[in-house]
Amino acid sequence: MAAIELRGLTKVYPGGVKALDSLDLTVPDGEFFALLGPSGCGKTTLLRTIAGLETATGGAVVIGGRDVTGVQPGGRDIAMVFQDYALFPHMDVSDNIAYPLRIKKVPKAARLAKAAEVGARLGLEQLMDRRPGQLSGGQQQRVALARVMATQAQAFLFDEPLSNLDARLRLEARTFLKKLQRELGVTTVFVTHDQAEALAMADRMAVMEAGHIRQIGTPAEVFQRPANTFVAAFIGSTPMNLLDAVVRGDTLEVAGCKLPVPASAEGLLTEGEKLVYGVRPEYMTYSAQPVDGSLTGGVVILENLGASHLVTLDVSGVLVQAVVPEGHEPALGEQGYAVPRGDRALVYRDGELVTA
Structure with a gap:
């Protein structure tokens, strides 16, 4: 497990669009940290830059004390769950879960045993032979989570993994995901535009606007004492x-x-x-x-x-x-x-x- 540290992180796209503007942020080891903000604020760009899927224009990304700014995604020892889960449609559940271990050249017997172990932990033991197209949205989400768990990475990155679920299932899934993260104790960064998710799940959270972090704090701190009128107007099921x-x-x-x-x-x-x-x-x-x-x-x-x-x-x-x-x-x-x-x-x- 490892802390994540961002030092002056900047991302500028061609044409001079500044998606991230000199961000400083530390996510301690084992913390569940949420990135929250309106569409276009830079939260997904920030997550992808931590993962290495976007190249930083300036600053540094440090994971577990190691500067990984110039390291390819596969060398950062992180695992990511995407909004659409990114499951391989031609593979069954077992092979989808085991795929990261296959990339690491883990022997087939060992990786399938690991997939079975993790799948059972997430209640997937009866679904291991099915393909993603035969699964519900909630089942696909659990397969994506199982794949992340199987990697045994230093940190988990989640890009709005609950957004494709219906309202009832989202409530169940966020409780399940929070409980799972507590049990694993893995440093987790969770991107969402849904403030109810962030307030319910996060140990701490950052509210972003136009490439800037406007406030960092616990859900209670951000809800009860917004640092500025942007956060005050954005946070809360009923506007302040x-x-x-x-x-x-x-x-x-x-x-x-x-x-x-x-x-x-x-x-x-x-x-x-x-x-x-x-x-x-x-x-x-x-x-x-x-x-x-x-x-x-x-x-x-x-x-x-x-x-x-x-x-x-x-x-x-x-x-x-x-x-x-x-x-x-x-x-x-x-x-x-x-x-x-x-x-x-x-x-x-x-x-x-x-x-x-």
Whole structure:
């Protein structure tokens, strides 16, 4: 097993398109690390550059203390699972799993024994004679994972391996994959555009935008304290409320309402300063009765989330959202009061979090 370290990693495509811009990142040995971001942000390019499938324009890739920047993919001692699983359609499951060992010239008996061992561990023992076209999406994914396990590589790289599965199977697969990684203890880098996957599976994660890493942290850190408004707007199944604010003494004027300055920003603001006030709908308490320090408006939208409802208030022309428990949802059109949790509210200056 091995840590992965990126030092000033840069990738520029012909025409001057900079896909990766001097990235520095360390993934410790045994960590499950997720790369998250919108389409085109550079996350897959970064993964492919770690794998050696893309050539770095500058900087270095270090795996297990060894600089592999100029090393071909086969010499990096990593294993990769692609979005489409990249299984050989003319080979059965056993041969697909054993193929990397065949490339390493492992004797046939030994590699087939290894394939059988790994296949059994992933519940594939009844499918070893089938070809990929005879398997479901979930079964194909397990074959791809078995092939990775059989290589016994220093690090695993996953390029959106759950994206081809239906919603129910994705939930089952991510639990299975996380459990498997914990058991193996292999350093893993997982690319996804699905923030729910990243938040649920990763030990730590990086949020990328336009070839830059905007924040690195645990899922809790990234969700609760986004470092900038890009991460704040991108992370979360319901978007964070990001509202224009002006400092008025020891309060913030937000959409015509007065809110207390968040504890994290006390003593750091200037009278009259224009900022962005951020609070997640999950950290808002809804009340039908007037409350000091609340955002007041009419209920204009109700969205059923299952065990809760997303309530949208029109606060002087600004839309503000709060999550309320099932059975406590208001009626459309009623006057409501959304109270931000002081320990979860944040303030941004020039797009960056204000904090001591």
